Amino acid sequence: MIGSDFYLDDPRPADGPPVIVGAGPAGIRAAQTLLAHGLRPVVIDEAPKAGGQIYRRQPDGFSRSAKDLYGFEAGRASDLHQTFDRLRPQLDYRPETLVWNAQGHSLDLLHTAQRTADSLRWRDLIVATGATDRVLPLPGWTLPGVYTLGGAQVALKYQGCAIGDAVVFAGTGPLLYLVAYQYAKAGGRVLAVLDTAPAVQRYKAAPAMLAQPAVTAKGVYFLSWLMFHDVPVHHGVQLLRAEGADRVQALVWKDAQGAEQRTACSAIGLGYALRPETQLADLLGCAFAFAPLHRCYVPQIDADRRSSVPGVYLAGDGAGIMGADAAEMSGELAALALLQDRGIATDAARQAKLRQQLDKTQQFRQALEVAFPFPEDWAARAPDELVVCRCENITAGELRATAASQPQGDINRIKALCRVGMGRCQGRMCGVAATEILADTLKVPVAQIGRIRGQAPIKPLPLDMTVLPQDQEASHG
Amino acid sequence: MAHAIPLLPAGQLQRLKEQGRQPLQFVLNGQPAQALQGDTVLTAVLTQSAQLRSHEFAHTPRAGFCMMGACQDCWVTLGGEQAGRKLRACSTLLQAGMQICTSAEAVAAANATQVQP
Numbered sequence: 001m002i003g004s005d006f007y008l009d010d011p012r013p014a015d016g017p018p019v020i021v022g023a024g025p026a027g028i029r030a031a032q033t034l035l036a037h038g039l040r041p042v043v044i045d046e047a048p049k050a051g052g053q054i055y056r057r058q059p060d061g062f063s064r065s066a067k068d069l070y071g072f073e074a075g076r077a078s079d080l081h082q083t084f085d086r087l088r089p090q091l092d093y094r095p096e097t098l099v100w101n102a103q104g105h106s107l108d109l110l111h112t113a114q115r116t117a118d119s120l121r122w123r124d125l126i127v128a129t130g131a132t133d134r135v136l137p138l139p140g141w142t143l144p145g146v147y148t149l150g151g152a153q154v155a156l157k158y159q160g161c162a163i164g165d166a167v168v169f170a171g172t173g174p175l176l177y178l179v180a181y182q183y184a185k186a187g188g189r190v191l192a193v194l195d196t197a198p199a200v201q202r203y204k205a206a207p208a209m210l211a212q213p214a215v216t217a218k219g220v221y222f223l224s225w226l227m228f229h230d231v232p233v234h235h236g237v238q239l240l241r242a243e244g245a246d247r248v249q250a251l252v253w254k255d256a257q258g259a260e261q262r263t264a265c266s267a268i269g270l271g272y273a274l275r276p277e278t279q280l281a282d283l284l285g286c287a288f289a290f291a292p293l294h295r296c297y298v299p300q301i302d303a304d305r306r307s308s309v310p311g312v313y314l315a316g317d318g319a320g321i322m323g324a325d326a327a328e329m330s331g332e333l334a335a336l337a338l339l340q341d342r343g344i345a346t347d348a349a350r351q352a353k354l355r356q357q358l359d360k361t362q363q364f365r366q367a368l369e370v371a372f373p374f375p376e377d378w379a380a381r382a383p384d385e386l387v388v389c390r391c392e393n394i395t396a397g398e399l400r401a402t403a404a405s406q407p408q409g410d411i412n413r414i415k416a417l418c419r420v421g422m423g424r425c426q427g428r429m430c431g432v433a434a435t436e437i438l439a440d441t442l443k444v445p446v447a448q449i450g451r452i453r454g455q456a457p458i459k460p461l462p463l464d465m466t467v468l469p470q471d472q473e474a475s476h477g
Numbered sequence: 478m479a480h481a482i483p484l485l486p487a488g489q490l491q492r493l494k495e496q497g498r499q500p501l502q503f504v505l506n507g508q509p510a511q512a513l514q515g516d517t518v519l520t521a522v523l524t525q526s527a528q529l530r531s532h533e534f535a536h537t538p539r540a541g542f543c544m545m546g547a548c549q550d551c552w553v554t555l556g557g558e559q560a561g562r563k564l565r566a567c568s569t570l571l572q573a574g575m576q577i578c579t580s581a582e583a584v585a586a587a588n589a590t591q592v593q594p
Contacts, residue, residue, distance in 0.1 A: 046546060046568075053545055059515040059570060062495050112568075132547045144489055144527045144540030151544030154567075158544075159520045160494035165486055186493045246538050247489065247527045267489070277547075390542070390550065393534050424549035429542065460549060464562070 007285070010104025012311055013123045017042055017092065018338055019107070021099050021280060022128035024052020025324045026316025026331035028084050030126045033335035035090055037344055042092040042120065044099060044109065050084040052130055053150065054324045056158055057081065069157055071182065072218055076324070101456035102283040105311075110461055117461075118468040124311040124341070126334050127281050128327070131274040131317035136171070136378050136433050140242030141270065142390050149175045149271030153182065162188040164267025168251045170194040170239050172372040173273035177222040180231065180269075190231050191265050194253055196272070196375045198236035208367035211360065238381070242268055272374060274321045275432060281318065282454030285309050290447040293366060294320050295374055296432065297451040303355050305334035306341075313338055326361040329354050379433075379440035388437065389430040391423020396437050403441040411435060411450045424460050427452040489527040489540055490520060504556070504576040506583035512571055519544070519551050519566035522579060529553050529566055531581050541567055554578045556587030 018034055020027045023045035034041045043050075049057040055070065055077040070077040094109075101108035107120045133148035140146070147155070147163045149171060155161045156179075166189045169180045176195060184190045209216045226233055236256035243250040243262075250264045281299040282288070287308035288297040298320045305313050313334035316327035333354045336346045382388075384397030402418040403409065411434065414420060420434045421427030427434070431452050439446045498513040505522060512521035519541055522529055528538040529551050541551030544567045551566040556576035578584045 061498050061515045064494060132543060144538050148543050154544040161490040161520055162493050164489060165491040188493055428547045
């Protein structure tokens with residue numbers, strides 16, 4: 001807890017517009033709610049167009065319809081995009097802007113297109129930074145042709161491309177089936193879908209999943225569609241290695257019966273559900289707690305999405321993975337809490353309803369974890385030569401050797417000693433795997449390993465950026 | 478001609494949709510190349526090759542990973558007037574005439590050209 005000391009020398013500004021970081025489903029609904037109550041928020045987003053990763057929009061000059069791009073979610077995507085476009089003139093919208101640091105009540109910004117930097121003071125702040133793929137590496141995963149499942153989806157949605165001309169999708173989670181379906185439907189060649197979750201898990205999860213029949217039906221539809229179109233789907237597999245000289249040429253895996261299989265391919269989409277992006281919440285001094293459901297530390301929030309830091313609210317997947325529909329709800333709820341804390345009247349019944357709907361999603365989310373369980377035995381099977389940290393090229397063997405001298409297991413200490421998670425991605429790609437290997441080596445619970453602390457800059461900065469003169473107020477732009 | 482391994486296409490990425498866009502000329506490792514308006518630098522390069530950079534320590538080829546600006550695996554180096562500048566290929570749209578280097582040799586060649594009188 002650094003909260004109180006951190007803000008001691010920088011009292012909270014008494015005025016200024018609310019600031020929202022992230023323009024995905026959570027950020028857009030938060031902005032809409034604030035505007036509806038008479039506030040004009042600043043909306044900062046890294047992307048050139050609002051929508052977030054899930055409803056990412058294609059560049060100008062592309063022509064596919066929302067139905068082509070978002071399938072069953074076309075209605076939701078279009079509604080969010082149209083809402084944002086309609087409200088945009090009333091917003092202080094800053095696209096292509098990265099928040100790379102937070103100090104006291106000030107955010108440091110990089111305008112990526114112009115390579116200019118300035119800072120922005122905030123009185124209250126909604127953090128809606130979203131998620132990235134949760135990755136567990138396999139030998140050969142640094143070869144060209146291996147991408148995350150989310151990355152494979154972005155290639156298709158944003159660029160009309162497949163990650164290769166013969167693709168295997170592997171890992172677990174709902175995205176595995178969705179992306180495989182989207183690829184096959186777009187004319188891509190999908191050689192196999194390899195799910196590490198045993199088939200039986202789906203039946204165990206079925207009763208609770210029926211709490212959200214529409215979502216469950218979509219999942220069943222994707223799976224049935226794939227099987228009907230002769231895409232081989234295997235459950236209960238173990239992924240052994242990606243093979244290839246200068247790029248991927250095969251995925252070697254073990255089937256549920258224990259027989260080794262080799263699928264020649266030119267690309268692999270890999271992922272095990274999602275992990276929250278928490279660096280900004282961390283730099284803001286928010287308290288974190290271990291969440292067994294997410295198997296990681298997440299920033300603590302109250303039922304209305306207030307963080308432990310006065311004036312900071314957390315919306316969407318950045319405070320724990322709940323999905324896009326829940327992100328819309330939590331964005332609205334966070335904005336309502338902010339309004340309430342400013343003394344602006346809000347609709348208590350609406351807040352109660354949103355809380356209740358988010359509770360329901362939480363139950364469904366638990367069922368998903370049963371259907372697509374995290375492979376808890378992954379670390380014990382990871383070979384010593386496996387590259388865990390792809391930035392710094394740190395292997396599982398090096399991690400295990402370092403852990404042997406650090407029985408208390410704090411990952412930040414181990415990072416200092418062997419550079420795991422110290423590269424340019426800040427542990428986004430290797431943090432989960434490193435934590436699992438350390439916990440397995442030291443025979444301690446995952447929670448005891450801790451979490452890689454967020455560091456500024458949150459993402460790399462160009463050396464030739466120009467620092468703009470400061471106006472220090474959120475009224476800029 | 479018998480091949481033990483099936484021949485891979487030159488490009489890692491395969492275009493499936495949106496292929497009717499305007500062509501855009503750029504330079505890849507000193508050679509003229511063509512992509513499409515609206516391509517990211519990553520798409521422009523990886524639809525015709527399978528490498529964006531060489532890893533600093535392992536010296537093995539890398540071609541990006543997350544496609545959403547998180548993993549920082551897809552940084553490429555520019556040549557020409559902007560020689561030495563680096564950019565993240567997945568989140569930068571290609572501009573006409575961009576000179577992109579994806580190997581240590583191409584970067585060295587671009588820098589050598591740059592210091593000529």
